[in-house]
Every structure is written in structure tokens, then in C-alpha cells.
Amino acid sequence: MARFRRPLGENTAGYLFLLPWFIGLTVFLAGPTLVSLGLSFTDYNLLDVPNWVGVRNYERLFTQDRRYHNALMVTLTYVMFAAPLNLAFALALAMALNARIKGLGAYRAVYYIPSLLGGSVAVSILWRQIFGLGGIVSQILGFFGFEGSSWVSSPSQALWTLIILHVWQFGSPMVIFLAGLKQVPAELYEAASIDGAGPWRQFRVITVPMLTPVIFFNLVLQIINSFQAFTPAFIVSGGTGGPLDSTLFYTLYLYLQGFGNFRMGYAAAMGWILLVIIGAVTALAFFSSRYWVHYEDAGR
Amino acid sequence: MAAGNDTRITEPTAAAGRRGVLLGAASLLAGAALPFRRARAQDAKVNMRISWWGSDDRHQRTLKMIKLWESRNPGATMAAQYGGLIGYQDKLSTEFAGRNAPDVMQIADNRESLIASGRLMLLDPYIASGQLNLADANKSVLETVKVGGKLYSIPWGLAGGCFFFDTKVFADTGVELPGLGWNWDDFAAAARKISKAAPKGMYGSADIWAPAGTRAFYPFEFFLRGRGKTAFTEAGKLNFGANELTEWLSFWDGLRREGAVPPAEVTALENGYETSPIIAGRSAMYPINSSIASSLQGLSKNKLVVGTIPSGLGSKALPATQYGAFINTSMQVYVNAATKFPKQSIEFVNMITNDPEFAKIQLMSRGVSLSSKMAALVTPDIAPIEQSMVQMVQYVQEHATPLYVPWPKAGSQIQDLMQRTHQQVAFGQASVAQAVTRFIDEAGQIME
Incomplete structure (x- = not known):
């Protein structure tokens, strides 16, 4: 018996140290997550005791709620354009900043700044000004003879201003790409140039294949991030998702239903569907990665 | 043998000592929150919270009113929570859900839901007891802010x-x-x-x-x-x-x-x-x-x-x-049904309505004063735009029909x-x- 006492005692101390983290996990993450699953089957309105309504929230979302279907389309469009464009832009800049030029550190810092600012309220407000009527974009277009118009207040263009805002925040994927580029062995390029491969060909057959693990990693992060985008739409549209619900992101609609209309059960159901969607898309990315991601040591 | 014995004895003891330190440190970490709880429980003085939305002019005037209230109630504090309209109600709703809403507040949307679930204080008893004096208030406007024939709010200022x-x-x-x-x-x-x-x-x-x-x-x-x-x-x-x-x-x-x-x-x-x-x-x-x-x-x-x-x-x-x-006034003031300080909250609402010093500070930053006496008192001090507002409110009051059904949830x-x-x-x-x-x-x- 005595032999068992000692390991138990050691473990107790360990568990006690883990306790704050464990309490945090259960109370602030696992607990609420499970509760929200339960609430998604109720009519919880933030104020009163929830009543069980079965799958009515889900049924309504799938069959009746036109705004929900619109929000889903808006979000999918956003993810489809914002994530790849952001990566392309980040990769291009990482290539440029991988060159040997003077003051490289300064350039890298400067190009990273938008990512520090991008999610902020201030930049979203700035965006409204830039793409508004009489804003710099409409002035430049006006200079070239296009009729000055306001992007943020046009249902067909408002989403694009948010996509551009997302693309502009290329800092973190850029840094990750830079690290990836450093990993590509220089001898591969040397060998290729001796064999007469030009820069484009080197990019295609060396850089991209060698970078695929990094591209994959960035892609998964970007997909998840852009599904969860909220602040830019909230600020640029003044909290409405307008004009005409054209920037009504999934998360924004969820927020409006939950906190604006007090339909928290409904919002919880939306949250769980989003989780399933993100899970499915990420799984799809992982599945496809077998066919296009090359790990250097995999072939050995 | 003795040495062996010694090691057998001392080793676990030393480990136990280290364990003791570990356990002590861990329980200290775990119990770190305790002293805060105690401090809170001792706190019996009046510390209230008020929330509203609006522009800077309204913020400044309301903050001055709070200062005046605090100077009249030594030791009491009233924390202010204010900002623009966008996002205001979402925050307030969340506070209601967490049972952490302010004592006195303006409500932008969904007051019907809050009333239906009993979160807002019924004011009629305080009017009956004279703690809330609406003798100089416009009666027909009060009718339009009632829900189910009961008064849960009074207009902070008449507007429409x-x-x-x-x-x-x-x-x-x-x-x-x-x-x-x-x-x-x-x-x-x-x-x-x-x-x-x-x-x-x-x-x-x-x-x-x-x-x-x-x-x-x-x-x-x-x-x-x-x-x-x-x-x-x-x-x-x-x-x-x-x-x-x-x-x-x-x-x-x-x-x-x-x-x-x-x-x-x-x-x-x-x-x-x-x-x-x-x-x-x-x-x-x-x-x-x-x-x-x-x-x-x-x-x-x-x-x-x-x-x-x-x-x-x-x-x-x-x-x-x-x-x-x-007069569909949106600027109404409500009291949280769960407030720990009902007396002080009602007192503040009464001052908003009837106190001449309050009236001189707030002027018409939320519309025309509900009390006709206060409205008359501040009229010489107000800007031309506000004078035209007073005329508009008067005209509508004179012509409005009593027809009214409160909004549903x-x-x-x-x-x-x-x-x-x-x-x-x-x-x-x-x-x-x-x-x-x-x-x-x-x-x-x-x-x-």
C-alpha cells in the first residue's frame, strides 16, 4: 500500500498545478460549448428559462430562413476569394522580401504592419472612408474617367471592399512563407540554373513544390479565419450587414440573431452548423493535400 | 545498514518536504481568488451603475448630473457606462442575461422582451407612494409608454x-x-x-x-x-x-x-x-x-x-x-428590477424629472423635459434649434390622438x-x- 502513496502524492501536486488551466478549459470552453449544443434545441432568449423545441431551429434554418441562406452564400463567396487571394499576395511579397537588398528588415516590418492593424475597428472605419462616396478610390477612378461611386454602399461591391481588406492583411502568412522559403536548399536553385531553368521555371518546379507544406498550413488557417470573420463586416456596415445584407457574414447574422433579437437558441444552432461546415471544409483540404502537398522526407 | 536505513528514511521525507512546498504553492494559486470575494461581501455602501447612449454633448451633461448626484449623496458612487447607439443594446442585453445590468438605464430595443421576462422595475408603486412625482408630466405621453396598462419607464425627455x-x-x-x-x-x-x-x-x-x-x-x-x-x-x-x-x-x-x-x-x-x-x-x-x-x-x-x-x-x-x-419618445429611463438600490434608483429618476438643478444641466439633450415646470424653467437657456423642437413637440401633443397599442415582443x-x-x-x-x-x-x- 505504502508503495502507491508516493506516486499518488506526486501526481496530486501536478494536478493541482494544472487545476487553473483545467478549470479554465471546463468552465470557459468545454462547458459552454456543450451547453450551446443543448441550447440549440431550445428557444433560449437570454432572459427566460429555455424550452425544448427539438430540431425546430435547425429546420427553420434549412428550410425557411432566407437571410440565413444569403448569409451562408456571402460567407462562402468571401472565403472562396479572400483566402486564396490573400495567400497569393502573401507569397508574392514573401518572394520579393526574400531577395538580398539593403534595409530588408525595415521592409519586412513595414509590410507586416497591416496585419497588426487589420482586425481593428479603426481600420474598418478607415476602409469606409476610402471606399465611400468621395473617398480616395472613387476619386482615383473618377480621375480616369469612371463615374465616381461608393463601393461600401453598393450591394454588388461592398463585399469586395471586405475581401480587399482581408487580402491586405497578408502579414502572418507572409512571415510563414518567408520562413518556408529559407528552408528551400540553395543547391536546388544552383542545379536548376546550371541546367538552364529561368526564374519562372524555378518558381514552378522548385519553389512551389518545396513550399506546398507551408502553403497547405497557411491555407487551412486562412479558411478557418475567413469563415470566422466578423469585425470588418460589423464596422463597415454599421452593424447591419448592409447594404441589402450584402455583407451579412455568417458570424454577423449569428450575432444579430443572438444578441440583437434575443434568439440565442437559434444562434446556437447556427454556431453548430458553422462548426460542421468549417470541419468539413478543413477535412476536404486535408484530404486533397494527399495529392498536392509534398513532404521532403516522404519520398525517402 | 544504518546508513542504508538513513537513506530510506530521509529520501521519502525530503520528497515529502518538496511535495509539501509544491502542494502549498498549488493551493495558494488555486485559492488566490478568495480574498477578492471577501472584500466584495463587506461592501455595503451605495455603488450604482447607469448606462445610456448618445453623442458627446449628452455624455458630458449626463456625467455632470451624476457628479451632482454623488455630491448630494456622500459616499455613494454611480459608475457611468455610455457610448454610441450601435452595439449599445447588444451589450445591455448581454448584461441582462448575465444578471449584471446597470441599476438605471436607457433601453434602445427589445424593451418588450425585457418587460415580459420581468427584468424591469414596475414604477406604479413608487408613483403611488410619492417617491416618483409625475404631477407636472404630460399624462397622454405617459399613456403611450405604458405596457399592459403599467408604467415601466418614463420619458427622460420628450421627443418624437x-x-x-x-x-x-x-x-x-x-x-x-x-x-x-x-x-x-x-x-x-x-x-x-x-x-x-x-x-x-x-x-x-x-x-x-x-x-x-x-x-x-x-x-x-x-x-x-x-x-x-x-x-x-x-x-x-x-x-x-x-x-x-x-x-x-x-x-x-x-x-x-x-x-x-x-x-x-x-x-x-x-x-x-x-x-x-x-x-x-x-x-x-x-x-x-x-x-x-x-x-x-x-x-x-x-x-x-x-x-x-x-x-x-x-x-x-x-x-x-x-x-x-x-410623441413616440425613444429616450426613456428604466430601473433594473434586480437593483440592490431601488430607493436610490427611483430617487435619481425623480431628480431627472423634477430637479431644477438637474434640469439646468441637461437642458434638452434628450428632448423636452417631461415636467412642464422644468421645461418652462430651461426654455430661456436653450438654443434656437431646441426652441423649434419645443414647438414641434407642442404641436404634436396638441394634435395627437389617444390611439395606442404597445409593440409586441x-x-x-x-x-x-x-x-x-x-x-x-x-x-x-x-x-x-x-x-x-x-x-x-x-x-x-x-x-x-
């Missing part, structure tokens, strides 16, 4: 739907300023004339779905009342049909096509009244609640004047049989639906007929 006029644009275009008794035909005519006479990019009036302005519902409600109808039934269903909605949407669709009000892209630029067309130099008239009069004037170089929302009386476009507008959602419906027509995404069908359909879903 109105039109602001930019006098300079009116003068420049040679159009006469409308009188308080104007109708929708007069409105349409003035808007057309101004659009025609003014330089390109200036329109007669802002559109009725101006995002921060009217949120597009109460002007319609006024129009319905002109026909002797409330917007909702007592049972909480729509009290209007496709006909009225079609008339209303068509009227605005027509004005948009004529260029009397701006195209949708221009209207959608508004992001709070700070960026409204009347401030951005794009319209001569702007519909919104009159409570922002002094703030709005502060943003404009030109002299602004407050006018009424037109009535349907004598109008051909939107005819009505009686006067439709009423889903009222705020119907209001949002109305704004989206206007947008669908304005952006050309739906014809008036299609938009009406969708409205009725979606309203049915919301109010189910």
Missing part, C-alpha cells in the same frame, strides 16, 4: 419623429420652409423643387429608410394612425395588410425615381446621423428622432430647424382621416424588416409588389 430642415438649402433654392401642419403632398412637392433647383448631388430629402434615422418604421406607423389603425394588434400581430404597405412603398419608390430623394447607394452611405445626408450636404430634409437636435446642429454650419413628420390629412398621395403623429424585428424591405425596392432588387409579399411572409415567420 421629426424632419430636420437645412434652412440655407431652402433659402438658396427659393423653397419656403414647411409649416408644422404640412402633409405628404407638400413634402413631395418641396423635395422635388429642391432637387431640381439645387446643384447636382443635393436632394430634397433623405430617404425614409435612412439607416440611422427613422429605421423606417414609425413614419409608417404615423401614416397608419392617420387611418385610425395601430401598427400591431393587442394580440401582437400585424394590424395592416398588403394595401397600406403597397401605398407606402410606392410613394417612396416614386420619389426615388423622380430624384426627389437620393438613390440607394447614397442613402446607404449613412452610418449614424453624423454621416447623414443633411450633414454631408446631400439633402435639405432629414427624418429622425428630434432628441438629437442640438447634436445634429453642432455638426452643421447651416442653421437647422425641427419640423413635424407630414400628416396624411389633405394629402392625395397618402390620404388619411385624422392626425397620425404622436417582435416589434424591433419588424422594424428591421421594414428597413430591409425599403432597401430591396431602392436597390431595384424587388418590385414593390414582390417586396410586399416578402414582407408579409417574413413578418409571419418572425411573429409566429
